[in-house]
Amino acid sequence: MNGKVSRRQAMRLSAMAAALPIAWNSMPPTSLVAASPEVEYTAPELTSYLSGGQVLLRWNNFVIASYRASPTQKYPYFSDLSGPASGLSLTTESSVPFPHHRGLWLGCEPLNGGDYWGTAGAEKGQIRSVALQVTDSNGTTAEIKDCCQWRRPGAQSPLADERSLKFQVVSDRIRLIDCDIKITALQPIEIKRAKHSFFALRVAPDLAPLGGGSLVNSEGAIGEAGTYGKVAAWCGYYGRRARRPDVVEGIALMDHPQNPWAPCPWFTRDYGHLSPSPFNFLDRPWEIKEGAVMRLRYRVVLHAGDPQEAELDRIFKDWIAT
DSSP: OOOOOOHHHHHHHHHHHHHHHHHHHOHHHHHHHHHOOOOOOOOEEEEEEETEEEEEEEETTTEEEEEEETTTTSSSSOOOOTTTTTBSSSSSSOOOOOOTTEEEEEEEEEEEEEEESSSOOOGEEEEEOOOEEEEEOBSSEEEEEEEEEEETTTTEEEEEEEEEEEEEEESSSEEEEEEEEEEEEOOOOOOOOOEEEEEEEBBGGGGOOOGEEEEEETOOOOHHHHEEEEEEEEEEEEEEEETTTEEEEEEEEEOOTTTTTTTTOOOEOOTSEEOOOOGGGGGEEEEETTTOEEEEEEEEEEEEEEEHHHHHHHHHHHHHOO
């Protein structure tokens, strides 16, 4: 060919070009979808994602809680527990003055010569997740199950535990975490007086009294001075959020009356740590026989509004009734 277009070829090309819009508009819708698919990316319910020793819980496709259980960690724990109204976390990890506190966790130190709580490395003691799964996820509820070994190199494992952690979205103002933990003694256990013991919470700095928030218990006592060493059904922190001063939120921890040491005095701090633990108030060591099984139950309430608006007393009564 000489590169020139004849008059007949030019007319044919013009006709093809004019027909293109007609051909495009006559394509079936399925062809368009195949070429540029629309992806549904929202999830207007509670969904879960388990990967690499971590469970993420999402509401409307936003992460509202995570359970971290990597084998490299000191212990498994909950973090990023978002407030229902603000989306800001109600808990913290690695905040001063004790950066080894992490969200919501279970640990103990000292325990048969090991440290399963503090800043010491895994060689001094570690609670290791060995079987993590998510079950019964139904749109408003998800249950995390985890089996953990308490171990220390060169020493016999003192404890093993099985955890059922049920997360529930009750409303746009209330979320619950029901924790049912079975602990088995693998050797005789002796826990001497210790402030670092068992189920514990570290609140976000803006909700702690030292950061402008409030600490209160079920008896109406306030602050560390009023709640430390006192028996109560629940204890928690609440206040206006530093980055959302128009929002009041809080987090409360409830102690089941059938736990082994009920009624239990509370260990509380104005900087943001609390635990329904009796071990700092012991007159003599707490002893557990080998093979003995303890069942611990706690309810965590993530709430908008203050404790009265959240009806924490009613939530506690409903919980123990079931």
